[in-house]
Amino acid sequence: MRIGELSRRTGVHTHQLRYYEAQGLLEADRGANGYREYEENAVLRVKQIRHLLGAGLSSEDIEYLLPCALGEAPELLGCPELLAAMRSRLQRLDDQMAALAQSRDALATYIDAAERTGRESYPPCDEADLGPAPAQGTPVSSLAQASP
Numbered sequence: 001m002r003i004g005e006l007s008r009r010t011g012v013h014t015h016q017l018r019y020y021e022a023q024g025l026l027e028a029d030r031g032a033n034g035y036r037e038y039e040e041n042a043v044l045r046v047k048q049i050r051h052l053l054g055a056g057l058s059s060e061d062i063e064y065l066l067p068c069a070l071g072e073a074p075e076l077l078g079c080p081e082l083l084a085a086m087r088s089r090l091q092r093l094d095d096q097m098a099a100l101a102q103s104r105d106a107l108a109t110y111i112d113a114a115e116r117t118g119r120e121s122y123p124p125c126d127e128a129d130l131g132p133a134p135a136q137g138t139p140v141s142s143l144a145q146a147s148p
Contacts, residue, residue: 001038021036
């Protein structure tokens with residue numbers, strides 16, 4: 001089948017299918033006319049790739065895991081190397097989540113403190129330095145760029 005049909009059958013855009021091929025996740029033969037030709041099992045392979053991407057795995061992880069994938073969901077055979085790779089990815093996700101939680105807590109603390117001290121204007125300045133106040137609803141990034 002050609003790439004357009006594979007796209008229709010899987011709901012995956014053709015540019016994504018080309019990317020999967022470039023990453024070594026999907027194989028296509030070339031017809032005499034130069035068009036990509038996919039075998040019937042490519043539909044299952046694309047569905048497996050989509051599920052694994054949905055689990056937060058990288059293309060590199062997926063390339064490693066695909067030989068152990070069975071079925072659409074997919075089910076993965078539990079060989080030691082595969083389990084070690086998945087545990088490593090899970091640890092990286094846990095570390096990222098912990099760092100995000102710490103950042104979130106720090107930001108919430110800053111917000112709480114700022115709300116308790118509540119000044120009427122931004123940026124804090126001396127009465128002698130008063131200039132025009134920024135428009136209400138101006139994003140913080142815009143305020144930081146506009147401040148002297």
